[in-house]
Every structure is written in C-alpha cells, then in structure tokens.
Amino acid sequence: MININRILTIAKKEVIHIKRDRASLVIALILPIFLLLLFGFAVSSDVDNLKLSVYDGSKTVESRELINKLNNSTYLKVYEYVDTPDAVERSLDYGRTKIGVIIPDYFTKKLRKGEATDVQFLIDGSDPYIAKTATSYSSQIVNHYSQLTFSNNINHKNNSSVIKPYNLLLYNPTLESSKFNIPGIIGLILQNITIMLTAFSIVREKEKGTIEQLIMTPISPLELVVGKITPYVFLAFFELDITLILGKIIFGVDIKGSLILLIFLGTIFLTSSLAIGIFISTISNTQLEAMHLSLAYLLPSVILSGFVFPREAMPKIIYFISCFIPLTYFNEILRGIILKGVGIRELLQPIAALMTLIIIIIIVSIKKFKKTLD
Structure with a gap:
C-alpha cells in the first residue's frame, strides 16, 4: 500500500536538493522564457529588405525610375551601385548582396521606340527559399513598372511586355x-x-x-x-x-x-x-x-x-x-x-x-x- 507520508518526505528531500542547486534551478526557470522570446522573434520565413547590387548601363530617367521602384518596395533594397556587370556577380560571390540587377545600355532606347527591352537579375540560389522569393519579388515589381510604362507609351503598338525580367540563378540553379x-x-x-x-x-x-x-x-x-x-x-x-x-x-x-x-x-x-x-x-x-x-x-x-x-x-x-x-x-x-x-x-x-x-x-x-x- 502506498504511504503518502513517505512520498511527501522524499518530495521534500528533492525540493531541498533543487534549492541547493541554484544554478540548475535558475537555468530551468529562465531558459524556457529566454528560448520562447528568442525563437518567437527570430523564427520567421518572411524575407524582406533583400540587398541589391545594381549596374545601370543606361543611366537615364527611365532606368532610375525602375531602380527606385525596386528600392522603394518593402522587399528589396539597393545596397550598392557598381560600374560593370562583372562587379554585380562578384558582389554575390562575396555575399554582400543576394540579388544583382543589370540594366543594359540599350534599355531606354528600346523603351522610347516602343520596343520590348529587358532587365537581367542575378540571384543567389544557394538558399532556395530566398532565391524563389527574390525571383517572385523582382518579377512582380518589374512587371508592374512595365504595365505603367506600356500605358504611358503611345509608341508601343502591341500588348507584349514592355520590360522583360530575365532571372539567372547562380550557384544552385536547380534550387x-x-x-x-x-x-x-x-x-x-x-x-x-x-x-x-x-x-x-x-x-x-x-x-x-x-x-x-x-x-x-x-x-x-x-x-x-x-x-x-x-x-x-x-x-x-x-x-x-x-x-x-x-x-x-x-x-x-x-x-x-x-x-x-x-x-x-x-x-x-x-x-x-x-x-x-x-x-x-x-x-x-x-x-x-x-x-x-x-x-x-x-x-x-x-x-x-x-x-x-x-x-x-x-x-x-x-x-x-x-x-x-x-x-x-x-x-x-x-x-x-x-x-x-x-x-x-x-x-x-x-x-x-x-x-x-x-x-x-x-x-x-x-x-x-x-x-x-x-
């Protein structure tokens, strides 16, 4: 038959051991709170403020407007401007940025003629989730700007995209x-x-x-x-x-x-x-x-x-x-x-x-x- 008094005596003895082992008691009480707060703030799959490296070969009002559209979104932020397309890829190699934007020198010429033009995005594919998110964000922003440009461009005679984003996944192209x-x-x-x-x-x-x-x-x-x-x-x-x-x-x-x-x-x-x-x-x-x-x-x-x-x-x-x-x-x-x-x-x-x-x-x-x- 179970004796409640003996159980309470053992429990009392164990409480005394716990009180004496202050370090373990503090860890046991503080650690769950610390981990809850830490993980609650840190665990997030939302990705924003992805750093951009930008090469603007056109250097016109239209190209700067596109860059501003990218930078003013909550998802992408211009981290640096570079002088050559190769420098864009080097920036990704060094891990300074996750996305590289290359605007060709013919960008505005074709745009003003009503012809379709393009913008290339180099995306760090080493993290598949970030790469997929970056591809989606960049395409959405460019397509939205393309629609605005199409509606304002009286020279454009067809319904094809004015600006076509080309995404190139580096390091892990198959994600x-x-x-x-x-x-x-x-x-x-x-x-x-x-x-x-x-x-x-x-x-x-x-x-x-x-x-x-x-x-x-x-x-x-x-x-x-x-x-x-x-x-x-x-x-x-x-x-x-x-x-x-x-x-x-x-x-x-x-x-x-x-x-x-x-x-x-x-x-x-x-x-x-x-x-x-x-x-x-x-x-x-x-x-x-x-x-x-x-x-x-x-x-x-x-x-x-x-x-x-x-x-x-x-x-x-x-x-x-x-x-x-x-x-x-x-x-x-x-x-x-x-x-x-x-x-x-x-x-x-x-x-x-x-x-x-x-x-x-x-x-x-x-x-x-x-x-x-x-």
Whole structure:
C-alpha cells in the first residue's frame, strides 16, 4: 500500500536538493522564457529588405525610375551601385548582396521606340527559399513598372511586355534544398558533438576529485586547456572528413571550391566549438549544469546562425546577437566554398569574424579557469 507520508518526505528531500542547486534551478526557470522570446522573434520565413547590387548601363530617367521602384518596395533594397556587370556577380560571390540587377545600355532606347527591352537579375540560389522569393519579388515589381510604362507609351503598338525580367540563378540553379541544407548540417553536427564532448571534460575532473591533482602539478591553465582540447581536435577533424565524404556519396553535394581550404577553415571552426565547450565546463560545477548550459547555447545557435531561417528576416537585435555565434560565419564559409566555389579572398570577412571570436572565447576560458583554480 502506498504511504503518502513517505512520498511527501522524499518530495521534500528533492525540493531541498533543487534549492541547493541554484544554478540548475535558475537555468530551468529562465531558459524556457529566454528560448520562447528568442525563437518567437527570430523564427520567421518572411524575407524582406533583400540587398541589391545594381549596374545601370543606361543611366537615364527611365532606368532610375525602375531602380527606385525596386528600392522603394518593402522587399528589396539597393545596397550598392557598381560600374560593370562583372562587379554585380562578384558582389554575390562575396555575399554582400543576394540579388544583382543589370540594366543594359540599350534599355531606354528600346523603351522610347516602343520596343520590348529587358532587365537581367542575378540571384543567389544557394538558399532556395530566398532565391524563389527574390525571383517572385523582382518579377512582380518589374512587371508592374512595365504595365505603367506600356500605358504611358503611345509608341508601343502591341500588348507584349514592355520590360522583360530575365532571372539567372547562380550557384544552385536547380534550387535543390539538399545542396543548401547539407553544408549547414555539417557545421551543426560538428559544433554539437565537439561542444558536448568538451563541456563535460573539466566538470568530470571536478566531480571525480581529480582536478585537485592537476592543480598540484606545475601545469598552467593555458597548458591544461590546450591539452584538454587537443585529442578532441583530432576526433573532430576525422568527423569533418567523414561528413564531407558522406555528403558527397549519399546526397551528391560536390565541393566546388578548394577542399584544402575547407578543411583548414573547418579546423579553425572546430577550435572555436571546443573552446566554447571548455568555457561551459569551467563555469559548471556538475555535469547536469554543463548539459543545461550546452543546450542553452546549442538550441539558439541552430536558429540564429542562418542554418534554417534567413538572418535577413530577423529583427536587428536578434541579428546582432547572431553575430556572436561562430556557426553563423562557418555556415557562410561552408556554403561559399561548397556551393559557390569561392576562395579565401571572398571569405575574408567571415574568416576574420570567426578568428576574432575564437581568440575572445579562448582568453575568457583561460581567465575563468584561473579563477576556478583560485
């Protein structure tokens, strides 16, 4: 027969344990609220303010009117004007813009003669959802402007479109979702495994009581952190190679750029993930705390890094937060090398941001570990 008093006694004992473990209690109470607010603002499939790179070969009133129509919409915004059509494609290679607009020099001449003319749109197809949205937006705006021009142009003698938009999808012309998802999944897997592995390393030493033995040795905090990371670097390097091979064999995702560059930058990213794991390990007293803190970092990183939802659709404050997640930049690197085939010159910005974050994380981890030893 069940004894209510014994159940209440055990429950009371458990409440006391929960009160004593303040860190886990705070995480359990705050984390759901934090994730709800974060995901509620960040998770959005609406895409607006897509950046445009514009080449205006005509430089006339009509071409400027078309550019203004594109810029004044809620969906597209002119980011830069360039001097050559090739510069438009380079802007997409560097990831500065998602759409390139090329207005030919004969644009206004044909328009004033009542002849059909054209405008070319170069669209970054590495993200199929953004590419489809960009294609739809650009075509709608041009067709609307074309109708206005047709109604005002007395020289036009037929009902065909005055201005024809030609959309050229770059990097992923067939808009296969696997080519967009697989690079992101590779980065996500590597991040999650490395952080979870290292997050428990120092905590395990604390719980077993062996951390005191390490403190008694002449090992410095830097030597201990590097020593803890080193075995996992080789393990993570092996995982990187396996995921790239399986992505090619199973999903047919070819690496268009340099494999050596990808592996080198992948190793740098893995170092950042391992450093984050070490940091979580230094601020945790138990493996349960380490697990909670790991989840508190890993779950937002999935959403904020641009792995699933476009960062362009996020509010500015959420976009700002995403800039402090290494996976954000590694996703850019992965998709840049695998899908676009770009080199190190085009990836200087995400590489610099990633390196900066790594240095900050390692310094903070070492300083925190020194305090732990004290």
